Amino acid sequence: MSFDVAFGVDVGGTKILLLAINRDGEILFEGRRSTPQITTAPGQATAEQIHGLVDEALGSLQLSLDNVVIGVGLPGIMSLDGELVFAPNLLNDSGTRLAEVLRQIAPSMHVLCENDADCAAVAEHALGVARGVDNFVMVTLGTGIGGGIFVHGELLRGRSGFAGEIGHMVVDAQGPPCPCGSSGCWERYASGKGLARLGSLAAHEGRLPELVKARGGADNVRGEDVSAAATAGSSEALAVIREVGWWLALGVSNLANILDCGLVVIGGGLSDLSAMLIPPALEFLPTMVLGAAARPRVDMIASKFGERAGALGAGLLAFERLS
Amino acid sequence: MSFDVAFGVDVGGTKILLLAINRDGEILFEGRRSTPQITTAPGQATAEQIHGLVDEALGSLQLSLDNVVIGVGLPGIMSLDGELVFAPNLLNDSGTRLAEVLRQIAPSMHVLCENDADCAAVAEHALGVARGVDNFVMVTLGTGIGGGIFVHGELLRGRSGFAGEIGHMVVDAQGPPCPCGSSGCWERYASGKGLARLGSLAAHEGRLPELVKARGGADNVRGEDVSAAATAGSSEALAVIREVGWWLALGVSNLANILDCGLVVIGGGLSDLSAMLIPPALEFLPTMVLGAAARPRVDMIASKFGERAGALGAGLLAFERLS
Incomplete structure (x- = not known):
């Protein structure tokens, strides 16, 4: 399937940033929410907060979930198959596969997770100061x-x-x-x-x-x-x-x-x-x-992209790996 | 051209080891000389010592220089095009392209140089404990x-x-x-x-x-x-x-x-x-x-190969890159 829009999400210790981008990396929407500090089932509160941001972006851009791919950058060591193995600044989510938790909330979501700094590197390599x-x-x-x-x-x-x-x-x-x-x-x-x-x-x-x-x-x-x-x-x-x-x-x-x-x-x-x-x-x-x-x-x-690099790169990775 | 024998040479701070190997990494000949400690034209004394070892190996195996590829492992940082840029334990050879010095002595020599630990890694990866x-x-x-x-x-x-x-x-x-x-x-x-x-x-x-x-x-x-x-x-x-x-x-x-x-x-x-x-x-x-x-x-x-790993890997790299 070919997608024209990706959502890149960067989950930090205190806030979550979502960027909607097109294939040129242009920003179509930008939204922020705080990172939930409550202890629930692992990954649940974070996934719900991301889902809320995704809904907001979809509404603003008049798109449905089927039309977008979503990449999520997470602050911790991530396994190749998407488990957040260890996240000192997001301890309640350690050991979870956030993409699976997200798909339990929204089964049709096309989503992957990757380490946040890896996402930032991808953004700078594709479109920023490390191009080429x-x-x-x-x-x-x-x-x-x-x-x-x-x-x-x-x-x-x-x-x-x-x-x-x-x-x-x-x-x-x-x-x-x-x-x-x-x-x-x-x-x-x-x-x-x-x-x-x-x-x-x-x-x-x-x-x-x-x-x-x-x-x-x-x-x-x-x-x-x-x-x-x-x-x-x-x-x-x-x-x-x-x-x-x-x-x-x-x-x-x-x-x-x-x-x-x-x-x-x-x-x-x-x-x-x-x-x-x-x-x-x-x-x-x-x-x-x-x-x-x-x-x-x-x-x-x-x-080049400062604090937006992680979210931007997460979106670019979603384009690369999910479409 | 296809070669059946490679010579792998490991130049250390005190001694030079040469191994002649076949494509299975089996050792056909082994020779050692001391690393020259005299100061001559950069690279010259080392190249002559290597050339002497090469001659000895050729004689022992009844081969001519045209029949072998030669890899040399050197103890220092090596540029992609074969310059020994900096070698604290082989200071007189720093800044030289030893392969060129060797070809001045023996113009028909098929030879390349690589960092010694990189050579050792190649040997362990190809045939040793890091296989696969x-x-x-x-x-x-x-x-x-x-x-x-x-x-x-x-x-x-x-x-x-x-x-x-x-x-x-x-x-x-x-x-x-x-x-x-x-x-x-x-x-x-x-x-x-x-x-x-x-x-x-x-x-x-x-x-x-x-x-x-x-x-x-x-x-x-x-x-x-x-x-x-x-x-x-x-x-x-x-x-x-x-x-x-x-x-x-x-x-x-x-x-x-x-x-x-x-x-x-x-x-x-x-x-x-x-x-x-x-x-x-x-x-x-x-x-x-x-x-x-x-x-x-x-x-x-x-x-697996201990102090022979560098020379063995240098020979394997010669097979890989020169034939």
Whole structure:
């Protein structure tokens, strides 16, 4: 069957975004709902929320469910056959096959699920800054770090579909514990939580005196405060951003050494933060990659689609695999 | 042209191994020479030494140069078109195209060069313990750590052919400096040099009292002494091996998180050491890989071909690409 419209859905820890797109990736409809935080039968509340958004989009576009294919990006490791095996930020849905739950609600739904960062990588590869680039890594900076890897022009899935969990690469074995059970994971440093942690550390160590004063104490300094102060030009806040940029470069260098990717695309929910982190990271990177002087430069570019990349890519994957 | 015999050559930091093989990978001839340590025109001394070995093999098998294809594995990052871009343990040959130097000596030679760990991965994939495994990583433990990565059934080369430099993945950003310029690279811990370093540390910290006594001082304790004592059953030496095994598992866990490889093959020059390290590493691994309880186990197996894997794979690649 041939479809002209796909819905791409990106399920995050706090909100769900739906984009309706045509085959050129043009956005025909955009809708958002909050991610349900209630504990029901696994997957049920999330599926109902998605179904509500789908109904809204169908109504707005005057389409029926038979006319569309739907891709859903999920924040966790996904098996090749669509099970959300482990999702630390969507724990109630871990272990479910959300596509099956959705089809129980709406039996005629054409739907697939894929890892959210893989979806974002697909969007940037098809229509964004990684167009025509065979070897690149999509790094999504949010609360944690997600990853989608392209090698030799194809999405790297690995044995079970779990490839790309770059946020839990240990970069500092003596570092702080991570909820995943390891210590010193990359996302302890170069993510939203990483900025919050390094900012708090800097505040308590006296490296953010102005910000501590403005916030009424080191305990009140949050990651957003550091970003905002850095954007306003505060040199003490910029030094913390620079530190996070160093950690970003360190992980990117590891990926470049392992994968020989020529490009790293930085996206995710914290797009403003990404933009601030790229310049310092690009400064540090050539001092880190093995034999950097003798090889082509590894580039880092901000995602074209920002926080919409996941939903867009989920829609593109639905076109590719379901029609 | 069709060839019945390939020569696979593995150039290491101290010795050069040549294997003549048939299409079934059976070894028809084996020869060794030392790696020249003299500084001549880049690549020249190494090429002459290889040429000598080739002549010896041809004479022994009563073949002429026209009858064989030759693959050479080199210890460094190799470009897709055969330049040895950077080789810390073969510095005089860095920047050369060894195949061209060889053809200047013997114009009719059918020869290609490839990264040595990539060659080892090819051998294990074609005829060894990774036969039929689409996603695996070959980890070669020697002085440092080399890597060859298979994804989706194919050797991962990356943008320029440099993929697989897993030994310079930083796992301990606050760790000891590495000659590559970074700090805390994986090969500072889980390699021959890593064992030597961690053994020396243990000796100076009083954790190897018997060995220190036997060697007449902490300064005299070498990596080989720790291996030998561990093999003989010394519990204090086994504790150091266990520590190295923990670091081996840590890097393997990073690779599994990034690549979702189901198998890691441990090989390289230190085959005895590898065999000792695998059991403790396999104990630690399930506590490290993300969502390990919910996914299939990541296995680690000793290489089938040990220190011959590189030369064997170089020969197989010559069959594949030159005939």
